Amino acid sequence: MEVSEPANEKQTGEMVNRDAVLARVATEKRLALVKAWEESEKTKAENKAYKKLSTIEAWENSKKANVEAELKNIEEKYEKKKAEYAEKMKNKTAEIHRASEEKKAMVEAKRERMSSRQKRLLQNFDQLVPFQTGCLVALAANFLLG
Template sequence: MATAEVPVTVQPETVPVQAPVEAPPVADDATSLPAEKTPVPEVKKAKSLDRDVALADIEKDKKLSFIKAWEETEKSKAENKAQKQLSAITAWENTRKADIEAKLKQIEEKYDKKKAEYAEKMKNKAGLIHKQAEEKRAMVAAKKSEDDLKAEELAAKHRATGTVPKKLIACFGG
């Protein structure tokens, strides 16, 4: 593929006009050598070179300044991006922790409720056992009263008849 070259226009730099340097007066002596041309053009060339070097230095400093500003901007962008990501991670972490803590609290409440229910059941069972024990005690007491009454009746009968109970004789070995 052929690439079309785009013509680049270069603006000529404006050069400040300097006053011409006057040559020192020459003596009118016949013995003096013919007047030589003063090195004015060389001075202008040297000044022009110095000026070009100074302009090049200024342009270089300008480029370095732009590069430094760009670098600082890029670093700032990277720092802001990192801070944004870190804050997003922190928010994510806090959300997850809150969810876990809420679930833990729900589980604790659930187990506390079950614990209370089981405690109530155990208290009910203990009450039922106590009631059954009281009933059994009452039955034993009733049976004892009945046996005592029966023994008294038999004793009264034996006294009235004057007989000795047979079971008692077996107990004494007689």
């Protein structure tokens, strides 16, 4: 029976080896499943973070666009006001020029009237005092012309 004992031992050794191999395969299978689960969780977390980052970026872009649109509206508003004020200033300048021209015309008309009056007075004076000279005549002429 000694011969059968080594066969039993051999079978027992093979069974132990087989059990060890099966245990190792089961452990490797569990480790592979754990690793796959970890990778899956990591991917989920990355996707979730990417989605949140994309949402934040879209929010930022939207807010920036709103601010830029508001700035553009403000710029347009001030450009419009600037144009209105420029038009008002042009109108004021034109009004000042018109008033200036009227005043100049009045001064010219008055000068013409005075010039013609002085000419008439000189003619009258010459007719009244044809050949007189002297201090009194010069004073009278200055008084009448001045």
